[in-house]
Amino acid sequence: MSTGVRRRMGVEERRQQLIGVALELFSQRSPDDVSIDEIASAAGISRPLVYHYFPGKLSLYEAALKRAAEDLAGRFAEPHEGSLGARLLRVMRRFFDFVEGHGPGFAALMRGGPAVGSSATNALIDSVRQAAYGQILAHLDVTEAPPRLDLVLRSWISLVESTALIWLDGRRVPRAELELQLVHDLAALVAVSAAQDDEMALLLRTMVKDEPADGPFAELVGRLISLAP
DSSP states (O other), X not given: OOOOOOOOOOHHHHHHHHHHHHHHHHHHSXXXXXXXXXXXXXXXXXXXXXXXXXXXXXXXXXHHHHHHHXXXXXXXXXXXXXXXXXXXXXXXXXXXXHHHHTHHHHHHHHHOGGGTTXXXXXXXXXXXXXXXXXXXXXXXXXSSOOHHHHHHHHHHHHHHHHHHHHHHTTOOSOHHHHHHHHHHHHHHHHHXXXXXXXXXXXXXXXXXXTOOTTSHHHHHHHHHHHHOO
């Protein structure tokens, strides 16, 4: 029989609970619109107790962003199995799972939210970008990117970010189509660069050599050929 006595949480356990509650609220509304009172109520504690664990809303927001950034960065990890196109498509699906499930929180992470311009927020955003960059390099079997590939990958990562933010504002393009389009965008950026550089041309051949007939890259080639007169 329950005694109705609530178990006292340890300091770190309570901090993690508050971060989780804040993330849940931030996923529903902009962090600017979420008050400390709401966070306290959702956590089942008093407002002063929230301040006991976090000196202010900004520190709690940054802690929540840190957890979100770690989760988002992990979405780019993918086993090196199957064709490159299929792997990248799985990555995009997990990325958009996060975007769709944490809409306002994702926008706040990428735009800075209440902590816009802070060194902590900028570092978190950079950590996500760097994780994505490192994972894509690994899938390309490249240890250190030459200048043109570096430009392509950083441009593509920026494109993925901006596309996701625009998509959240109305979701006017079906998500699955957008995920595939972004995979195609990477191949297209590499192809354009390959026309200017032998090293990139070799990389492009490597990217598509094991692509199955029904893979994302082969589908792109087929669609482009169909457009030719």
